[in-house]
Amino acid sequence: NNRPAPVSLSNVSKLYGQQRATNAVNFELYPGQCTVLAGHNGAGKSTVIKLILGLIRADEGKVTLLDHDAGSSQAVRLRAHIGYLPETVALHPALTGTETLAFYARLKGLPTSDNQALLARVGIAQAAHKRVGTYSKGMRQRLALAQTLLGKPRVLLLDEPTTGLDPASRLLFYEIVQELRDAGATILLSTHALAEMERLADRIIVMQQGRKIADGTLSDLRQHAGLPVRIRLTV
Ligand code: ATP
Numbered sequence: 656n657n658r659p660a661p662v663s664l665s666n667v668s669k670l671y672g673q674q675r676a677t678n679a680v681n682f683e684l685y686p687g688q689c690t691v692l693a694g695h696n697g698a699g700k701s702t703v704i705k706l707i708l709g710l711i712r713a714d715e716g717k718v719t720l721l722d723h724d725a726g727s728s729q730a731v732r733l734r735a736h737i738g739y740l741p742e743t744v745a746l747h748p749a750l751t752g753t754e755t756l757a758f759y760a761r762l763k764g765l766p767t768s769d770n771q772a773l774l775a776r777v778g779i780a781q782a783a784h785k786r787v788g789t790y791s792k793g794m795r796q797r798l799a800l801a802q803t804l805l806g807k808p809r810v811l812l813l814d815e816p817t818t819g820l821d822p823a824s825r826l827l828f829y830e831i832v833q834e835l836r837d838a839g840a841t842i843l844l845s846t847h848a849l850a851e852m853e854r855l856a857d858r859i860i861v862m863q864q865g866r867k868i869a870d871g872t873l874s875d876l877r878q879h880a881g882l883p884v885r886i887r888l889t890v
Pocket residue numbers: 671675676694695696697698699700701702703
């Protein structure tokens with residue numbers, strides 16, 4: 656397989672003042688794999704995701720997304736192929752579910768109709784025409800997930816997607832991630848939840864203070880004597 660990786664980071668550092676939010680980070684992500692990004696608060700997980708999206712630019716090194724420099728105008732034009740679920744999603748309370756998806760579809764340059772099936776897939780078809788302000792937290796997160804699935808993205812970046820989610824929504828979420836992975840998507844998911852690593856991770860990248868300190872399968876990491884105990888206990 657000589658195709659370039661859909662996502663690649665080569666020696667990537669992002670500085671906030673003197674602090675390196677990421678420090679010489681290297682990895683590549685491949686189609687049909689779900690990679691979990693693990694690490695404690697402040698380890699640099701969200702920064703990695705934002706660098707891949709091009710929301711922020713690297714100070715050193717190179718980030719490539721679908722063959723283009725992340726953040727370049729060419730990469731921005733690929734937004735229809737990228738699904739991003741931020742840590743906190745701002746949904747407008749006055750829009751209905753259907754209108755919310757139409758709004759995101761327009762942002763991505765996709766057709767604004769035909770989103771009923773997506774609402775059904777995340778189990779909120781019955782609330783399609785209700786305002787988001789009346790939704791429960793689980794329903795809002797399902798809608799946020801539906802937004803990331805618009806246009807069948809080739810790359811999915813999910814930032815702590817199931818934090819605070821009810822068990823049924825969580826299971827649905829796992830099922831959808833597995834389905835997308837099996838369909839060949841390249842998935843990066845940040846989480847603290849061991850259950851999620853066990854269920855979803857083909858590979859785990861562990862970050863600590865901006866550095867990648869481990870990279871492998873869950874069983875690799877469990878045997879990784881070099882990992883700090885505090886981290887080994889969480890993977
Ligand atoms: P969390 O699990 O809390 O989201 P994280 O692993 O995603 O943590 P990041 O949000 O990537 O961590 O933050 C990495 C480091 O960079 C932290 O020390 C954070 O304080 C710092 N940082 C992140 N964004 C900024 C910013 N806009 N300005 C200054 N420092 C920042």
